[in-house]
Amino acid sequence: MQDEIRIGYNELKSVFYDILCKLGFTNEKAEACATVFANNSLDGVYTHGVNRFPRFVQNVKDGVVIADNEPVKTGGTNALEQWDGQLGPGPLNAMVCTDRAIELAKQNGIACVALANTNHWMRGGAYAWQATKKGFAFICWTNTIANMPAWGAFDSRLGNNPLIMGIPYKDEAIVLDMAISQFSYGAMEKLAMKNKQLEVPGGFNESGEMTKDPQEIIKSNRSLPVGYWKGSGLSLLLDILAAVLSGGKSTSQVTEQKSESALSQVFIAIDLQSLHNFPSINLILNNIITDYHAASPDGSGNAILFPGERVVQTRKQNLVEGIPVNSKVWEQIQSL
Amino acid sequence: MQDEIRIGYNELKSVFYDILCKLGFTNEKAEACATVFANNSLDGVYTHGVNRFPRFVQNVKDGVVIADNEPVKTGGTNALEQWDGQLGPGPLNAMVCTDRAIELAKQNGIACVALANTNHWMRGGAYAWQATKKGFAFICWTNTIANMPAWGAFDSRLGNNPLIMGIPYKDEAIVLDMAISQFSYGAMEKLAMKNKQLEVPGGFNESGEMTKDPQEIIKSNRSLPVGYWKGSGLSLLLDILAAVLSGGKSTSQVTEQKSESALSQVFIAIDLQSLHNFPSINLILNNIITDYHAASPDGSGNAILFPGERVVQTRKQNLVEGIPVNSKVWEQIQSL
Numbered sequence: 001m002q003d004e005i006r007i008g009y010n011e012l013k014s015v016f017y018d019i020l021c022k023l024g025f026t027n028e029k030a031e032a033c034a035t036v037f038a039n040n041s042l043d044g045v046y047t048h049g050v051n052r053f054p055r056f057v058q059n060v061k062d063g064v065v066i067a068d069n070e071p072v073k074t075g076g077t078n079a080l081e082q083w084d085g086q087l088g089p090g091p092l093n094a095m096v097c098t099d100r101a102i103e104l105a106k107q108n109g110i111a112c113v114a115l116a117n118t119n120h121w122m123r124g125g126a127y128a129w130q131a132t133k134k135g136f137a138f139i140c141w142t143n144t145i146a147n148m149p150a151w152g153a154f155d156s157r158l159g160n161n162p163l164i165m166g167i168p169y170k171d172e173a174i175v176l177d178m179a180i181s182q183f184s185y186g187a188m189e190k191l192a193m194k195n196k197q198l199e200v201p202g203g204f205n206e207s208g209e210m211t212k213d214p215q216e217i218i219k220s221n222r223s224l225p226v227g228y229w230k231g232s233g234l235s236l237l238l239d240i241l242a243a244v245l246s247g248g249k250s251t252s253q254v255t256e257q258k259s260e261s262a263l264s265q266v267f268i269a270i271d272l273q274s275l276h277n278f279p280s281i282n283l284i285l286n287n288i289i290t291d292y293h294a295a296s297p298d299g300s301g302n303a304i305l306f307p308g309e310r311v312v313q314t315r316k317q318n319l320v321e322g323i324p325v326n327s328k329v330w331e332q333i334q335s336l
Numbered sequence: 337m338q339d340e341i342r343i344g345y346n347e348l349k350s351v352f353y354d355i356l357c358k359l360g361f362t363n364e365k366a367e368a369c370a371t372v373f374a375n376n377s378l379d380g381v382y383t384h385g386v387n388r389f390p391r392f393v394q395n396v397k398d399g400v401v402i403a404d405n406e407p408v409k410t411g412g413t414n415a416l417e418q419w420d421g422q423l424g425p426g427p428l429n430a431m432v433c434t435d436r437a438i439e440l441a442k443q444n445g446i447a448c449v450a451l452a453n454t455n456h457w458m459r460g461g462a463y464a465w466q467a468t469k470k471g472f473a474f475i476c477w478t479n480t481i482a483n484m485p486a487w488g489a490f491d492s493r494l495g496n497n498p499l500i501m502g503i504p505y506k507d508e509a510i511v512l513d514m515a516i517s518q519f520s521y522g523a524m525e526k527l528a529m530k531n532k533q534l535e536v537p538g539g540f541n542e543s544g545e546m547t548k549d550p551q552e553i554i555k556s557n558r559s560l561p562v563g564y565w566k567g568s569g570l571s572l573l574l575d576i577l578a579a580v581l582s583g584g585k586s587t588s589q590v591t592e593q594k595s596e597s598a599l600s601q602v603f604i605a606i607d608l609q610s611l612h613n614f615p616s617i618n619l620i621l622n623n624i625i626t627d628y629h630a631a632s633p634d635g636s637g638n639a640i641l642f643p644g645e646r647v648v649q650t651r652k653q654n655l656v657e658g659i660p661v662n663s664k665v666w667e668q669i670q671s672l
Contacts, residue, residue, distance in 0.1 A: 075610075075611060076612075078444045080611075107414070108413070108414045109416025112606070151640075152640045153633065153634055154632040158628075165573040167576055178566045208634060227518055234514065237501040244608070247611060275581065275583060276418060287588060288572075291493055294493070296489065299544055303488055305488075307569040307573065
């Protein structure tokens with residue numbers, strides 16, 4: 001595409017870094033935050049990397065995200081801690097809590113840090129990659145502002161509450177990063193612009209019929225949870241556990257605020273080294289993945305990839321070729 | 337229906353108990369196991385209660401389930417323990433590991449027991465009800481024999497690996513008990529017998545097209561994961577974590593055995609009393625559920641219920657009216 005350019009990873013990160021420093025981030029925090037945005041882009045999650053950066057900057061300028069604030073511990077015992085993110089930058093809060101969960105898991109085998117009053121973490125998978133790189137299995141999730149109706153309901157009272165699970169595998173990891181909505185509005189907008197249909201129904205049209213037409217769903221604002229009634233229940237439970245464990249706001253309370261802030265998140269780390277079968281984990285993973293890949297394709301052309309497999313391919317390609325950035329987005333970022 | 341009779345809860349349990357004693361279960365184990373089967377039926381999960389009891393008895397007779405064997409600890413540290421179920425009765429192993437996770441959570445805030453070499457636990461929700469009754473939040477899952485193709489794959493290499501999450505609510509609980517397949521074969525067979533269609537696509541026909549016809553899916557043996565590629569990834573990660581954390585078999589290894597045995601399961605308990613916001617948990621749950629229920633119905637007629645809400649209604653009704661049992665199943669059980 002003509003309006004797409006390729007920017008090297010280091011250049012992208014350094015542009016982010018300079019802007020964040022100008023915004024009042026300390027060097028250390030600017031470095032950490034720039035890395036998250038650059039890594040998300042490198043891994044192909046542009047929606048929560050380079051494309052989202054201008055909005056993040058605006059959130060800092062508007063005081064929704066408070067650059068200086070850091071998470072503080074508010075409660076808990078041994079392997080379970082509660083933290084308050086004090087409306088600091090979501091990615092930084094999430095990184096701190098991920099590291100804290102890892103630290104506690106080293107002592108306890110498993111540990112959970114629940115975080116209240118944080119901001120959008122951008123891409124949940126980032127924290128699973130962070131934890132798996134250190135050798136830990138990891139589960140985390142966040143609640144969000146309401147953006148999806150429950151099964152049987154007309155109006156949106158559920159968040160798409162992404163759920164992430166990861167485990168180290170060879171030099172990389174197997175990382176599932178799934179929002180509970182079947183499609184993100186970002187993905188639907190992209191297809192709508194190209195006049196394309198979704199592969200499976202993604203929501204309702206304005207007459208209340210299920211549809212594969214992204215334009216109709218954007219109009220009705222009624223997207224589908226994965227598995228219909230099942231994802232509806234899963235989204236509710238993820239919200240409940242995030243709000244209760246952290247002592248923070250629920251999707252319903254976040255939605256009352258009108259802006260998506262003061263979110264609740266959960267970070268669970270598991271120390272694989274404490275397992276009696278630690279030496280054979282790679283063997284068991286290899287067996288599982290070999291069997292998974294050995295399935296015959298169904299003829300649809302959908303590749304049989306494990307979660308995270310495409311991420312690593314994209315990461316390698318983008319490291320060599322540079323990260324694809326829309327030239328208008330790039331102009332906008334450079335003017336920040 | 338003419339071929340359905342109602343059996344009182346106590347009678348059902350006592351019939352189960354007598355049969356299990358005859359099979360060589362100790363009085364205590366027969367009581368515990370009969371309670372699980374009776375409770376599952378009471379709660380309306382007949383497929384994994386009364387209807388499944390004859391198969392469970394057969395499994396004991398065949399030596400797949402070893403009545404006398406008990407789970408033993410094999411590894412772990414502090415809040416994370418590994419146990420071996422030694423092919424004992426699945427429901428008893430799961431109950432022991434649930435209680436053990438609760439015990440460890442009391443000391444650590446959160447705790448995880450991973451169980452290898454166990455048998456079918458019947459209904460995962462049972463253990464969330466067990467834990468929530470004691471005041472704990474709870475997450476558990478199991479792997480299963482392969483019964484579902486991955487997204488893009490023709491042959492079944494994934495299990496439907498039920499995932500359960502629960503939290504106490506008022507005098508009852510909110511309990512999500514979801515298999516990762518959109519529909520169970522049991523549910524599809526029931527509809528197929530009535531010549532009815534599924535509400536949403538549940539799998540593929542023999543030409544590889546998605547279909548709502550349960551008969552076609554039963555023929556092709558190709559059911560759909562919830563959320564298509566998303567549930568496909570979720571199922572894989574649940575299997576991986578269950579096998580790795582327990583040191584037990586993966587879906588792939590269970591499937592090699594031909595019979596569904598030596599499963600791997602994970603039980604995570606969270607001590608809500610250790611949270612600084614413990615006194616206000618019911619208030620926050622009330623707010624969430626009130627908001628959830630306040631949604632306008634979408635006109636489909638699907639009730640906006642939280643997970644577990646229908647279970648409590650059914651439980652109350654069945655306690656008063658007796659548990660509906662197919663008269664042929666009842667005859668079969670009485671002849672055991």
